[in-house]
Amino acid sequence: MFEGIMIGLTTAFTLSNLMMVIGGCLIGTFIGMLPGLGPMSIISIMIPVAITIGDPSAALILLAGVYYGAIFGGSTSSILINAPGVASTVATSFDGYPLARAGKAGKALTVAAISSFCGGSIGAVLLMIFAPALATVALLFHSSEYFALMVVGLSAIAAFAGTGQVAKALLMTLLGLIMATVGEGALFNMPRFTMGIMDLQSGFGFVTLAMAMFALPEALYLVLDPSRSNSETGGEIKDLRITRSEAKEIAPVIGRQSVQGFLIGVLPGAGATIASFLGYAVERNIASKEDQEKFGKGSIKGLAAPEAANNAACTGSFVPLLTLGIPGSGTTAILLGALIALNVNPGPRLMVDQPEIFWAVIISMYIGNLVLLVLNLPLIPYIAKILAVPRNYLIPFILFFTMMGAYIGQNNATELLILVGLGICATVLRFADYPLAPLLIGFILGSMLEDNFARAMQLYDGIGFILDRPMTMGLLGIAAILIILPSYRARRARLRAKGVADGD
Amino acid sequence: MALDRWIALIILMICMAYGYAAFFTLDVGLPPFMQRNAIWPSTFPKVLVVLAIACTLIILLGQGKGEAGPKEGDIDYRRLTDYKLGQALLLLAMMAGYALMLRPVGFLISTVAFLTISAMVLGERKLQYLLPITVLATGLVWYLVQQVLGIYLRPLPYFLGTGG
Numbered sequence: 001m002f003e004g005i006m007i008g009l010t011t012a013f014t015l016s017n018l019m020m021v022i023g024g025c026l027i028g029t030f031i032g033m034l035p036g037l038g039p040m041s042i043i044s045i046m047i048p049v050a051i052t053i054g055d056p057s058a059a060l061i062l063l064a065g066v067y068y069g070a071i072f073g074g075s076t077s078s079i080l081i082n083a084p085g086v087a088s089t090v091a092t093s094f095d096g097y098p099l100a101r102a103g104k105a106g107k108a109l110t111v112a113a114i115s116s117f118c119g120g121s122i123g124a125v126l127l128m129i130f131a132p133a134l135a136t137v138a139l140l141f142h143s144s145e146y147f148a149l150m151v152v153g154l155s156a157i158a159a160f161a162g163t164g165q166v167a168k169a170l171l172m173t174l175l176g177l178i179m180a181t182v183g184e185g186a187l188f189n190m191p192r193f194t195m196g197i198m199d200l201q202s203g204f205g206f207v208t209l210a211m212a213m214f215a216l217p218e219a220l221y222l223v224l225d226p227s228r229s230n231s232e233t234g235g236e237i238k239d240l241r242i243t244r245s246e247a248k249e250i251a252p253v254i255g256r257q258s259v260q261g262f263l264i265g266v267l268p269g270a271g272a273t274i275a276s277f278l279g280y281a282v283e284r285n286i287a288s289k290e291d292q293e294k295f296g297k298g299s300i301k302g303l304a305a306p307e308a309a310n311n312a313a314c315t316g317s318f319v320p321l322l323t324l325g326i327p328g329s330g331t332t333a334i335l336l337g338a339l340i341a342l343n344v345n346p347g348p349r350l351m352v353d354q355p356e357i358f359w360a361v362i363i364s365m366y367i368g369n370l371v372l373l374v375l376n377l378p379l380i381p382y383i384a385k386i387l388a389v390p391r392n393y394l395i396p397f398i399l400f401f402t403m404m405g406a407y408i409g410q411n412n413a414t415e416l417l418i419l420v421g422l423g424i425c426a427t428v429l430r431f432a433d434y435p436l437a438p439l440l441i442g443f444i445l446g447s448m449l450e451d452n453f454a455r456a457m458q459l460y461d462g463i464g465f466i467l468d469r470p471m472t473m474g475l476l477g478i479a480a481i482l483i484i485l486p487s488y489r490a491r492r493a494r495l496r497a498k499g500v501a502d503g504d
Numbered sequence: 505m506a507l508d509r510w511i512a513l514i515i516l517m518i519c520m521a522y523g524y525a526a527f528f529t530l531d532v533g534l535p536p537f538m539q540r541n542a543i544w545p546s547t548f549p550k551v552l553v554v555l556a557i558a559c560t561l562i563i564l565l566g567q568g569k570g571e572a573g574p575k576e577g578d579i580d581y582r583r584l585t586d587y588k589l590g591q592a593l594l595l596l597a598m599m600a601g602y603a604l605m606l607r608p609v610g611f612l613i614s615t616v617a618f619l620t621i622s623a624m625v626l627g628e629r630k631l632q633y634l635l636p637i638t639v640l641a642t643g644l645v646w647y648l649v650q651q652v653l654g655i656y657l658r659p660l661p662y663f664l665g666t667g668g
Contacts, residue, residue, distance in 0.1 A: 031653070045653055167566065168508070171515065171559035174552055178522060181549050188538075188545040193525060223595055223626070224579055224587040393637070396622035399599060400615065404645065407606070408655055416603030420596055431581040432508040450548045457543040 004351070005128070008359025011057050012367060020053075020062040021364050025371045028069020033077050034401065034408075038086035038207075039070035039331045041408075047338045056342040057357050061364040063335055064318075068120060068368045071272065071314060072376065075112045075307060080105060080386050081398050083215035083405070087206060087444045088272035088310040091280040093214060094437060095295065095302035102298050105384040106240040111300050112307045113376050114242070115254050119308035120369035122258035123265070123315030128362050131319050134266045141267055143455035144465040148475035149267075150449045153274050155479040156281030158438050159486045166487045169438045172429075176439040179204055180446020187447075187454055199414040208406040208419050209443055213436045215402045216423030219395055221430075226391060240380055242300075250304040253283055261309030265316020271331075272310040272317070277441055279309030315365055322346050322358055507581060512563040519560060523553035594625050610660040615642040 011017065024046075031042050046066050050059035074086035079096035092112065099108035141149075154177075158169040182193045183203025194200040242250075260282065261275040283305040284295045295302045314331075321332045325347035339346055344357060351358050376383075389397070406419045426436055456465040456472075466473055526549035534544060579587060598618060605614045619638040620631075628634055650657045 034648075167559050167562040171512070171556060171563065174556040174559060175515065177552050178519075178549070178556060181552070190545060192530060192545055192549070193522065220592050220595075221579060223592045224584075224589065226588065392623045392626040392628035393634075395595075395626060396619045397641070399595065399622065400619060403599065403602060404649075408649065411655070413603050413606050416606070417600060420599050420603070424596065428507075428581075429511065431579065432506075432511050434508065434511065453548060454543045457547070458541065461542045 004355055004359045005363070007355050008361075008363035011356045011360035012061065012363040017058055017061050017360065017364065018367065020058050021065045021367045022371050022375075024062040024065020024067075025069040025072075025368055025375065028066040028071075029073040029076075029372070029376065030069075032070035032073020032086070034073075034405070038074065039067050040334060042066055042070045043331060043334050043338075047334070047341070050338055051341050054342075056339070056344045056354075057360040059338065059342055060335070060344075060357065060361050063338060064361060064364055065368045065371070067314060067331060067335075068116075068311070068365075068372060071310060072113070072116055072372050075116065076109065076383060079108045079112060079303075080384065081215060081401075082218045083398070083402060084210050087210070088276050088313075089306075090210065090214075090273075090437065090440055090444075091276040091306035092303065092310075094280065094306075095297070095299045097214075097218075098296070098298035099300070099303065100384075104298070106380055107242060107300070108303060109380045109384060110240050110242055110377065111246075111250065111303050113373055113380070115250065115304040115307035116311045117369050117373040118254045119258045119261060119311035120315055120372075121366060122255070122308075123262045123312035124362055124365040124369070126259070126262045126312075127315050127319060127365070131323050134263075134319050137266075142469070143452040143459065144469050144472040145475065146267070147449060147452035147456055148472045148479070150274065150445050150452065151479045152475050152482065153278050153281070154438075154442060154445060154449075155482040156285065157277055157441050159281075159482045165433070165435075166483060166490065168433070169435050170483065172434055172436065173438040173442040176442020176444075177446045177449065179209070179439075180443045181450065185447055185450070187451055199412065199418075202410075204418065204422075204443070205406060205410045205415055206444060207408075208410070208415050209422060210440055211402040211405055212419050212422035213426045213440050215398060216419065217427040217430050217436075219398045219402070220423070220427050222391065222395055222398075240377075246300055250300055253301050253304045254308040257283065257305045257308040258312040261312035262316040264309070265313030266319045272313040273444055275313035275316075276306035276310040279305040311369075318361065318365075322350055322361070325350075509564055512560045516557065516560040516564065519553050519556045522549065523557065526550050526553055591625055595622055598622050598625070607658065608662060610662075611646055611657045612642055612659045613661065615645070 012021075027046070028039070028042060031045075032039070043063055043066055046063060050063050053059045053062065071086065071088060074084065074089040075092045075096070078084040078089040078093035079100050082093050082097040084090045084093045096108045096112065099105070154173050158173045159166055180203070182200055184191045184194075184201055185203075191201055257279040261272075261279055264275040264278060265271060280295075280302060283301055284292060287295065287301060291299065291301060317332045321336060323346075325336070325345065336346065344350070344354065386394075403416050403419065406415045407413065429436060457463065459465065460468060466476060526546045530546040530549070531539075531544050538544065598621060602614055602618045605617075609617075616635075616638050619642065620634055623634055623638075646657060646659055649655050650659070
């Protein structure tokens with residue numbers, strides 16, 4: 001391994017490769033801030049550039065930098081304007097945006113930058129140490145376990161998104177899953193629930209739904225109630241630093257979520273989105289009762305968890321790509337295409353045949369994370385100034401970027417009408433205190449969940465897979481507990497409150 | 505009945521329509537070879553709709569939000585007219601208008617118009633600042649999306665060329 005590290009250092013620390021990392025991170029960050037352009041689209045755009053470079057190490061280093069940068073940029077728009085254009089930064093907005101609204105945008109961006117840096121760096125260390133062994137373990141996970149893992153993730157989110165109102169959160173999750181079944185899926189190759197509307201043939205767009213659930217209701221709230229747009233700092237960014245006690249508070253969260261996020265990233269098909277949601281749910285679950293109350297209202301733990309987890313998962317998704325040649329996520333599938341175009345065949349022989357590529361990518365991950373931190377920390381005061389833009393300008397621009405995100409994603413003007421319709425529905429749901437995040441998460445995981453469910457059903461000719469595979473049964477058991485326990489607690493609390501009110 | 509229960513009722517009706525399609529119409533044209541499979545296109549939707557109907561019934565028949573007031577910092581929907589409802593509705597109409605005009609009028613004109621009029625709806629009157637900012641921002645976004653990222657956005661009305 002030491003020899004490999006030396007090869008990686010020699011390759012990654014050439015001037016041209018350093019420029020690739022820096023350039024990739026900058027491009028990724030700035031384009032990633034635009035809602036609607038996630039890592040997949042940015043990497044697709046950058047592939048022709050990477051292929052033109054010719055050198056596979058340099059090309060992969062550039063693309064990895066773009067990948068990290070895009071995830072970081074997505075977090076910025078989630079925190080500042082509640083517009084998560086990428087699925088893996090949806091969880092970031094749960095606490096990041098309330099922090100920004102409370103006048104702590106600088107602190108939120110700093111926590112996000114540090115958590116991302118730590119998540120990515122710890123992930124890179126784990127990748128270096130455990131890559132080959134983890135690739136073998138990942139192969140033990142079958143479709144039934146993936147299905148069960150996603151059910152656990154959804155149950156955890158439903159259980160904790162609607163504190164005391166599990167039925168509402170569960171209903172929203174199911175509504176998201178139902179929306180994911182609309183359109184022509186890859187599984188059956190036939191349109192479902194499209195009502196004959198051509199524009200629904202490809203289903204609802206993720207970005208459209210994300211904008212409709214988060215950005216549009218928030219913008220409408222700002223219009224309805226002008227006092228909400230007055231930032232508590234009056235546009236002045238004061239507290240960029242995190243205090244010693246805050247650092248102590250988030251350090252274990254970052255540590256745990258870096259490891260958990262990395263392990264989830266290693267599983268082919270899981271990736272940064274599931275890692276960030278699960279990371280958030282787990283941290284909320286294990287937090288003290290006092291801390292649990294803060295989640296969703298501007299908790300720095302709630303912000304650090306998904307940020308560390310999604311970056312660690314990005315690194316983890318390189319394990320199956322580099323060691324088995326199996327893309328762990330949509331983004332790594334595009335990277336695999338780029339590698340093949342560059343005449344590199346990822347797989348077990350890559351470490352032996354082309355060690356300079358394998359190790360240079362790992363070393364460049366450290367450098368990429370460092371570059372993101374060094375470049376972005378000084379820029380935070382300027383980025384956070386977005387919130388100081390006067391309301392009359394800020395709201396039209398939020399609405400415009402929201403619409404651009406939906407339009408660019410599908411290249412279809414009907415998408416904008418769907419956005420407006422869904423945005424109105426989301427605002428009404430918010431009035432009635434229905435949590436919107438579970439709907440979006442259900443939608444994101446819906447097709448993956450059905451895909452794995454169908455494969456497991458086909459393999460075992462029915463639902464026998466639940467009984468035949470102990471790991472699946474265990475995971476589904478956890479999911480059941482996650483739903484039943486909070487419902488039971490809420491019911492008991494209600495009954496107790498009723499008893500007190502009745503004078504018992 | 506509280507708003508959350510009305511919403512649950514509407515979702516219940518949507519679920520029933522969805523369930524009808526899943527149980528009775530979805531598999532009608534299924535080819536015979538697929539009928540031997542353990543999973544049909546309707547299997548997953550059937551599971552979902554049963555669970556969703558159960559959840560809506562829990563909300564409808566169980567403990568809802570009731571008539572408790574809104575949370576601190578939230579908007580009270582019962583007093584919606586006390587807020588800037590007109591502005592919000594106008595902006596939604598502007599968004600719908602933008603969606604309809606984007607293709608025929610072109611990106612540059614429709615975007616400048618949307619940004620300028622929206623800001624004016626919100627109370628901005630200093631056109632000497634507003635217009636240059638919206639024109640500059642629109643031009644920058646168009647350049648970035650069309651020229652740098654290569655995603656096609658027709659800049660001008662169709663009769664003035666494609667601008668591609």
